[in-house]
Amino acid sequence: MEKIFARPEALLDISTHYCPGCGHGIAHRLIAEVVDELGIREKTIGIAPVGCAVVAYDYWNFDCSEAAHGRALAVATAIKRVRPQNIVFTYQGDGDLAAIGTNETIHAANRGENLTVVFINNAVYGMTGGQMAPTTLLGQKTSTTINGRSRQMHGYPLKISEMLALLPGVHYIERVSFHNPQGVLRARQAIKQGFKNQIDNLGFSMVEILSPCPTYWGLSPKESLEWIREVMQKEFPLGMIK
Amino acid sequence: MSKKRILISGNEAIAAGAIHAGCNFYAGYPITPQNELIAYMAKHMPLSSPPGVFIQAESELAAISMVYGAAACGSRAMTSSSSPGVSLKQEGISYISGAQLPAVIVNIMRGGPGLGNIAPAQSDYFQATRGGGHGDYHLIVLAPASVQEAYDLTQKSFYLADKYRIAVMILGDGILGQMMEPINLFTQKNNTHILKPWALTGCKGRKPNIVKSFFLREGALEKFNLKLQKNYELIRRKEACYEGLFLEDARIILVAYGTMARIAKSAVSQLRLLGKKVGLIRPISLWPFPEKAFQSRSKKVKYLVVEMSYGQMLEDVKLAVSALAQVAFLCRSGGGITSEEEIIKKVKKIL
Numbered sequence A: 001m002e003k004i005f006a007r008p009e010a011l012l013d014i015s016t017h018y019c020p021g022c023g024h025g026i027a028h029r030l031i032a033e034v035v036d037e038l039g040i041r042e043k044t045i046g047i048a049p050v051g052c053a054v055v056a057y058d059y060w061n062f063d064c065s066e067a068a069h070g071r072a073l074a075v076a077t078a079i080k081r082v083r084p085q086n087i088v089f090t091y092q093g094d095g096d097l098a099a100i101g102t103n104e105t106i107h108a109a110n111r112g113e114n115l116t117v118v119f120i121n122n123a124v125y126g127m128t129g130g131q132m133a134p135t136t137l138l139g140q141k142t143s144t145t146i147n148g149r150s151r152q153m154h155g156y157p158l159k160i161s162e163m164l165a166l167l168p169g170v171h172y173i174e175r176v177s178f179h180n181p182q183g184v185l186r187a188r189q190a191i192k193q194g195f196k197n198q199i200d201n202l203g204f205s206m207v208e209i210l211s212p213c214p215t216y217w218g219l220s221p222k223e224s225l226e227w228i229r230e231v232m233q234k235e236f237p238l239g240m241i242k
Numbered sequence B: 001m002s003k004k005r006i007l008i009s010g011n012e013a014i015a016a017g018a019i020h021a022g023c024n025f026y027a028g029y030p031i032t033p034q035n036e037l038i039a040y041m042a043k044h045m046p047l048s049s050p051p052g053v054f055i056q057a058e059s060e061l062a063a064i065s066m067v068y069g070a071a072a073c074g075s076r077a078m079t080s081s082s083s084p085g086v087s088l089k090q091e092g093i094s095y096i097s098g099a100q101l102p103a104v105i106v107n108i109m110r111g112g113p114g115l116g117n118i119a120p121a122q123s124d125y126f127q128a129t130r131g132g133g134h135g136d137y138h139l140i141v142l143a144p145a146s147v148q149e150a151y152d153l154t155q156k157s158f159y160l161a162d163k164y165r166i167a168v169m170i171l172g173d174g175i176l177g178q179m180m181e182p183i184n185l186f187t188q189k190n191n192t193h194i195l196k197p198w199a200l201t202g203c204k205g206r207k208p209n210i211v212k213s214f215f216l217r218e219g220a221l222e223k224f225n226l227k228l229q230k231n232y233e234l235i236r237r238k239e240a241c242y243e244g245l246f247l248e249d250a251r252i253i254l255v256a257y258g259t260m261a262r263i264a265k266s267a268v269s270q271l272r273l274l275g276k277k278v279g280l281i282r283p284i285s286l287w288p289f290p291e292k293a294f295q296s297r298s299k300k301v302k303y304l305v306v307e308m309s310y311g312q313m314l315e316d317v318k319l320a321v322s323a324l325a326q327v328a329f330l331c332r333s334g335g336g337i338t339s340e341e342e343i344i345k346k347v348k349k350i351l
Helices: A024-037 A072-082 A094-100 A102-110 A160-165 A181-199 A221-235 B010-020 B035-047 B060-072 B083-098 B125-129 B147-164 B174-178 B220-239 B258-273 B313-321 B340-350
Strands: A044-048 A063-066 A087-093 A116-121 A170-177 A204-210 B005-009 B025-028 B053-056 B077-081 B103-109 B140-142 B167-173 B180-184 B242-245 B252-255 B278-283 B285-287 B302-307 B327-331
Touching: A024 A087, A024 A116, A024 A181, A044 A072, A063 B060, A072 A087, A072 A094, A072 A102, A072 B025, A072 B053, A072 B060, A087 A094, A087 A181, A094 A102, A094 A116, A102 A160, A102 A204, A102 B060, A116 A181, A160 A170, A160 A204, A170 A181, A170 A221, A181 A204, A204 A221, B005 B010, B005 B147, B010 B035, B010 B077, B010 B103, B010 B147, B010 B167, B010 B174, B010 B180, B025 B035, B025 B060, B035 B053, B035 B174, B053 B060, B060 B077, B060 B083, B060 B103, B077 B083, B083 B103, B083 B125, B083 B167, B103 B147, B103 B174, B125 B167, B125 B285, B140 B147, B147 B167, B147 B180, B147 B220, B167 B174, B167 B258, B174 B258, B242 B258, B252 B258, B252 B340, B258 B278, B258 B302, B258 B340, B302 B313, B302 B340, B313 B327, B327 B340
Parallel strands: A044 A063, A044 A087, A087 A116, A116 A204, A170 A204, B025 B053, B025 B077, B077 B103, B103 B167, B140 B167, B252 B278, B252 B302, B302 B327
Antiparallel strands: B005 B180, B140 B285, B242 B278
């Protein structure tokens, strides 16, 4: 019998620690599929974040490094500069990339580092128990915004992708979403584009993924997908930003 | 081996020493009084063969994380700063220590706390020798007292970093960084290439390498810490070093490091001319502290610790003599420097 679907070589056969309905597992797999498809597994170096995906390297079958919280793009910058022959990407959540690591993110992008960034936006801090993220929506309840995020108290959801798109060093930014299978397929294409850009030496590429966190949204996995489509995408519209 | 002799500042000598030791990655952020170092690296790293990588980072946090990334790939990586900047680097230094990455960090100390001033000081001794960031770790800390020694010890620090998979700190002060002295350029013999099978290079032909400091499984972190401690113990045994002067008959021994040791040395010379039995211990490695220099001495020997901080190395001296001998102390800080005259006055008082 012909085998038409299999686990990618770049993904290890290990059960993940993620909650039911979480988007991280999908994102890990899409990256692994793209890495295999582009034939770059043996020269890929991934940078895992601090956050729910801190042990992403336990699931991927290629070289990886941890970085301190927020510093992934500084670590990745150095790795790519000393080993330009390798393919280097960071995998970062919203707190990592757009709060504690905003400085590193902006400056790596502005230098036009030839890197690929996979940015998981689930509008909440998952690892630490559901606190407000820079991307938390107005009105969204978290453990540190118990009456919902208010613009007076907490400011607005940070649109880091739109901000980065202003920088001349940035080559490609697209926002995609895991709200349905078509969205996942679009995300896969965008991730592949991000890696291809690096192979072609085109500079900084980032894919922002709106990804479900049923646990800290207080929703079922199915409701979470609906919330992405009906609420989150209004604040964070999908599409090619640059 | 080149035998070129040049006139150069301490900051530039450290930079030159790094390049001659095969440093191929430098990231830094400007701060006084170490700016000659970053400028030298910007100019000379691209001229190395093969060219090294120089990055002016957006912050000290980024600079040390860049060093982490380059070191993770097996590069000989360095950053430099001065006290407030080194405080910021502590995050990355802890991660580098936790990931067992070899790296060299230069701290050309200035007065503190806070923004302090830009005058020389030695008040980061505790931060340097006790780890500095979170977690139970050490750096090897080397304290040059001349521009030549700054050059030599920088070369040695890359070798030690690779050998023990540890971060090495060159701890100097603003005087050492700024002053110019003639030095001999050479490539150190022990600067051998050490294989780094753990480095991130892409997993072609092997299992993936992971560089990390996260050990979540129960017991794993303790086990890892014991491994680190074993390494530290080995370093304590093998790498402590100091310079001794007139120790055989000394009734009072001055203890000072770096710039302060030069002034103390002058004081010793003056006192010897007066027939006073005075000696000097100049710790070159501050961690590991050269405890042996203090042991097996007569209990009648007295010590005078002189430092540009309010009793930081003093604690190590007290530990080393195990409270058997009288340990006096003399200091100034915040930019003030104890003078030769003050030391002589103090010694006469003790004698």
